[in-house]
Structures are given as C-alpha cells and as structure tokens.
Amino acid sequence: MLAMLGARALGFAYGMLASLKDIRRNASWLTGMIIVQAIDWIGTLVAVQVGKVTLAQVSTASFLPTLFIAVLGTELLRLGRSADRGKAR
Secondary structure: OHHHHHHHHHHHHHHHHHHHHHHHHHHHHHHHHHHHHHHHHHHHHHHHHOOOOOOOOOOHHHOHHHHHHHHHHHHHHHHHHHHHHHHHO
16 A cells, blocks of 8 residues: 555656646646645644654655645746746736
C-alpha cells in the first residue's frame, strides 16, 4: 500500500515539475495540484493534532505540500502578472 502511495506521490511531483515548463498551457492542472496539496497538508495536520499519527511518522508530509503550494503559486502569480503586462501594452 505504501509503495502505491509513494508511486502516486512521485508521479504528482514529476507532473508538477513537468507542467512548470509550459505554465500557461497547464495553469488549470497546476491550480488543481495546489488544491490537492492544500487538502493533503490540512489532512496531515488534523491527523497529527488528533493523535492518529505523530509528527515523526509524517515527517515530509508536514512540510512538502507547503513547498509545492509556494512554488506552484509563485509561478502562477508570475504568469498572471506577465499576462497583465501584455494586456497593458
């Protein structure tokens, strides 16, 4: 079960990195990934808070989603700003 989850996580990470090569074309998918990562992060924090798992058990799950959200969000904002500048010309 963990191998299947790990494979999916690697697939999502690869997809997010590959999508950054053409942000304009993949903006909706990247936005969806931001939502997925936010749900993942919130779920992890709730599980730790209620005692289902310890922080040590979910070590990377406690911070990697925020890293993905920051990178993807920054790139999408940059795309939006460059599109706005193009309209102003």
